Each structure stands twice: as structure tokens, then as C-alpha cells.
Amino acid sequence: MASPIRVLTAVPICDGHDSAINTINLEFIRHGIEVVYLGYHRYVQDIVRAAIQEDVRAIGISSYNGGHVEFFVEVVKQLRKRGADDIAVFGGGGGTITHDDQRVMQKRGVDKIFFAGTSLTGMVDWVHRRYDKQHKASGRNGAPADMQLARKLTQIEDSYANGKAPRKSAMKKSGNTRVIGFTGPGGAGKTTLIDELVLRLLHRDAKSRVAILSHDPSVVGEGALLGDRATMINSQHDRVFMRSMATRGQAGGLSPATEDCLLLLSQSGFDYVIIETVGTGQEAMPFRSKLVDQTVLVMNPDYGARLQLQKIVMLDLADIVVVNKSDQERARTAMSEIERRIEQNERPQKLISTVAKRHRDAGVDQLCDLLTQPLEASKKARTK
Ligand code: B12
Numbered sequence: 001m002a003s004p005i006r007v008l009t010a011v012p013i014c015d016g017h018d019s020a021i022n023t024i025n026l027e028f029i030r031h032g033i034e035v036v037y038l039g040y041h042r043y044v045q046d047i048v049r050a051a052i053q054e055d056v057r058a059i060g061i062s063s064y065n066g067g068h069v070e071f072f073v074e075v076v077k078q079l080r081k082r083g084a085d086d087i088a089v090f091g092g093g094g095g096t097i098t099h100d101d102q103r104v105m106q107k108r109g110v111d112k113i114f115f116a117g118t119s120l121t122g123m124v125d126w127v128h129r130r131y132d133k134q135h136k137a138s139g140r141n142g143a144p145a146d147m148q149l150a151r152k153l154t155q156i157e158d159s160y161a162n163g164k165a166p167r168k169s170a171m172k173k174s175g176n177t178r179v180i181g182f183t184g185p186g187g188a189g190k191t192t193l194i195d196e197l198v199l200r201l202l203h204r205d206a207k208s209r210v211a212i213l214s215h216d217p218s219v220v221g222e223g224a225l226l227g228d229r230a231t232m233i234n235s236q237h238d239r240v241f242m243r244s245m246a247t248r249g250q251a252g253g254l255s256p257a258t259e260d261c262l263l264l265l266s267q268s269g270f271d272y273v274i275i276e277t278v279g280t281g282q283e284a285m286p287f288r289s290k291l292v293d294q295t296v297l298v299m300n301p302d303y304g305a306r307l308q309l310q311k312i313v314m315l316d317l318a319d320i321v322v323v324n325k326s327d328q329e330r331a332r333t334a335m336s337e338i339e340r341r342i343e344q345n346e347r348p349q350k351l352i353s354t355v356a357k358r359h360r361d362a363g364v365d366q367l368c369d370l371l372t373q374p375l376e377a378s379k380k381a382r383t384k
Pocket residue numbers: 009015016017018019020021023024060061062063064065066090091092093094095096114115116117118119120123
């Protein structure tokens with residue numbers, strides 16, 4: 001079985017016309033397409049960087065507030081400049097894009113504009129026909145490092161999709177890369193927390209490079225909404241490489257290809273590699289391999305009755321437990337209940353409370369300190 005077609009969708013500026021992109025994303029996903037959704041208010045540079053890193057076949061833009069000729073054409077130009085001219089650009093804007101505009105846009109390299117009245121099925125069929133072909137494995141000669149890495153990641157995902165996965169890689173994890181695993185229930189704020197952490201990692205060391213491997217659920221051969229980029233603001237940065245992965249039928253929060261992709265990233269010169277699982281429940285820790293140096297369980301203060309804590313196996317295994325959204329009323333109770341729960345484990349674990357959506361949150365600073373200390377020092381700090 002081949003991998004699903006991947007496209008990236010985005011809205012340059014959203015003035016309230018958001019229902020079109022939501023409808024189109026949903027229609028694509030329902031028809032077997034993996035949609036990496038970048039969200040609203042995105043610069044050309046952010047769209048192009050994301051498309052290259054995600055190795056999508058095409059970028060779909062929804063634009064309802066003018067400036068579409070310049071915007072779409074600039075995306076095409078920037079793709080060409082970065083050697084990614086095999087990534088196509090298409091989209092629509094209902095009644096705001098005229099046929100004359102479309103002619104100008106197509107002359108300048110835009111693949112296709114859909115007008116008001118086109119059936120959703122017609123658009124989906126067109127995407128399947130038009131973007132069926134895979135990219136050349138390594139991109140153009142002299143392609144930038146981001147693109148070469150992105151295409152290797154696709155090859156790994158493809159090899160798992162068509163049952164020709166290599167034996168678990170002979171490569172070893174690089175000792176210079178810190179690999180951090182984030183897990184926890186959906187809605188706990190993992191993505192926002194990671195984004196704030198990345199901001200601090202980039203500020204603390206002007207040369208550090210970070211990779212993020214982020215997962216969303218999907219069934220084998222079906223589409224998926226890969227939406228974590230839509231929450232990321234600080235991670236849209238040239239020193240950050242982010243890749244969104246669908247779980248493609250695997251239970252437990254990660255994809256069949258995660259481990260190999262992680263190894264490749266750890267061999268690619270990043271100082272930090274952060275993995276985010278899909279929203280998980282009470283099951284055991286998803287990071288079973290020794291590839292992850294530290295694990296962080298992010299919880300919402302509102303987990304229900306105290307008894308629930310006894311069932312969360314990840315509370316036994318995580319190195320750091322974060323109670324995020326701790327501006328909520330129940331946060332103090334949650335902190336004391338979780339503290340008593342993890343005390344029973346008698347191992348170096350640290351409990352931290354954060355409000356990731358707040359800028360300069362002291363809890364996120366504390367988390368960053370723990371994750372950037374040498375591993376032994378971090379272990380000691382967790383014992384205190
Ligand atoms: C619904 C709607 C609204 C809703 C939006 C609700 C929401 N949450 O999105 C509300 C009521 C909020 C609204 C407000 C306004 N609207 Co209005 N709105 C529309 C309307 C009727 C439909 C848009 C829509 O979402 N359709 C559903 C999508 C799926 O269909 P579609 O738009 O026809 O798009 C097709 C293709 O273009 C393609 N497509 C679209 N995007 C993408 C992306 C990708 C990746 C792909 C592949 C395809 C694709 O998919 C569709 C296939 O059939 C359009 C008319 C129109 N069709 O454009 C006017 C329209 C866009 N609005 C318009 C205006 C003027 C406004 C207001 C300024 C009105 C006012 N004076 O207050 C405000 C502006 C918003 C604000 N800042 O307050 C004008 C824009 C005129 C212009 N040339 O700029 C339009 C064209 C109506 C008109 N004929 O005058 N609007």
C-alpha cells in the first residue's frame with residue numbers, strides 16, 4: 001500500500017472567512033489525504049519552510065481578503081528559490097478570486113484555482129489525480145539540507161507503508177543530541193508547552209537547533225489532520241525542523257516509522273529532538289525504546305476523581321510530570337494529589353506546574369532548566 005498523499009493547507013490572513021478551509025480540510029481527510037494544517041495569519045516564508053520540512057506534494061491556500069495574486073505567486077517564487085519547485089501551489093477564495101486573476105496566477109506558476117460552485121468531490125478527485133506522483137527521492141541537485149532530510153523521512157514512512165521497512169536501523173543515536181518525549185492526554189496543552197520550550201531553547205543558545213516529531217492519529221491507508229503546526233508560533237523558525245506524522249494505524253501514540261525517523265533526526269546534528277505523542281489515555285508509556293533520554297507527562301488539572309491517578313501507568317514511568325493550565329481552580333488540589341501519587345514510586349521524578357499559554361511562565365523556565373542540564377545533574381535535581 002502506498003503512503004497517503006500529503007498536502008499542507010494555510011490561510012494567509014483570516015478576516016472571519018474560516019469555514020472554507022475547515023470544510024476543505026475535512027473533505028480531504030475523509031478521502032484519504034493527510035493534511036498538515038498550518039492555520040491562519042501565516043507568512044510566505046513560514047508556509048514554504050513548513051511545506052519543505054513536511055515534504056508535501058502541494059500547498060493549498062485559502063484566501064478571502066485580497067492580495068491573492070501577489071501572495072500565491074510569492075509562495076511559488078520562494079519554493080523555486082529553495083529548490084522545491086516540485087511542490088505545487090493551488091487553492092481558492094470563493095467569490096474573491098476572479099478568472100482574470102487566475103490567468104495571471106497560472107502564468108506565474110500557480111497550479112490551479114477553484115472557484116465558488118466547484119463541488120467538493122470534484123476538488124478531492126482532482127487532488128488525487130494531480131498529486132498522485134511521489135517526489136524525486138533527494139530533490140534537485142544541491143537541494144537544501146532541510147529538504148534532503150525531509151525526503152529521507154518520507155522514504156522511511158513509505159517503506160513502512162508498503163511493507164518494505166528496513167530491519168530496525170543499524171544506526172546508533174548520537175550522544176550529542178538530547179531526545180525528549182512528551183506525552184499526555186489530548187487537551188492538556190502539550191503542543192503549546194513544547195512551543196514555549198522551543199522559544200527558550202532557541203534563546204538560551206543562539207546556535208542550537210531543534211527538531212520536533214509530532215504525531216496525530218490515523219487509520220491505515222486513511223487521511224489525517226496533522227494540526228500541531230497550527231498551534232506553533234515560536235517553532236516557525238529557521239533553526240527548528242518540524243515533522244508531523246500520522247500514526248497510520250498503530251496504537252499507543254506513535255507511528256510504526258517513529259523509531260527510525262527519530263534515529264535519523266538524532267544523526268542529523270540537532271541539539272534537541274522533541275517527540276510529541278498523540279493524546280494518550282491510561283496506557284503505559286509510549287516511549288519504550290532507549291532512544292528517549294527524558295520523558296515528560298503533561299496533565300490537565302481536571303483529570304476527574306483522585307482514583308483515576310492510580311490507573312495512569314505513565315505516572316510511574318515519566319521523569320517529569322507537568323500539571324499544565326495551573327491557573328485553573330483545581331490546579332492546587334491536582335498538584336498535591338499527584339505529588340502524593342508519585343511519592344510512592346520512590347524514584348527521581350519531578351512535579352512542575354505550568355501555564356504554557358502565559359508568556360515567560362516560571363514553570364516553563366523550570367522545565368527548560370531540567371531538560372537542558374546534563375542528564376546526571378537533571379536526575380539529581382529530580383531527586384530533591
Ligand atoms: C460565508 C461567508 C461569510 C461568513 C464567513 C463565515 C466563516 N466562518 O467562514 C461571514 C458572514 C462571517 C462573512 C463575512 C464577511 N464577508 Co463573506 N462571504 C461568505 C460567502 C457567502 C461564502 C464563503 C465560504 O466559506 N464558502 C464555502 C466555501 C467552501 O466555498 P467557496 O467560498 O465558494 O469556495 C470554493 C472555492 O473557492 C474553493 N476554495 C476556497 N478556499 C479554498 C482553499 C483550498 C486549499 C482549496 C483547494 C479550495 C478552496 O472551495 C469552494 C469550492 O466550491 C462568500 C461568497 C463566496 N463564495 O465567496 C462571501 C464573501 C467572501 N464575503 C464577502 C464580504 C464582503 C464579507 C464581509 C466584508 C461583509 C461585511 N460587509 O461585513 C464580511 C468580512 C468578514 C469580516 N471581517 O467581518 C465578499 C467578498 C468580496 C470581495 N471581493 O472581497 C464575498 C465574496 C460575498 C460577495 N459576493 O460579496 N462572510
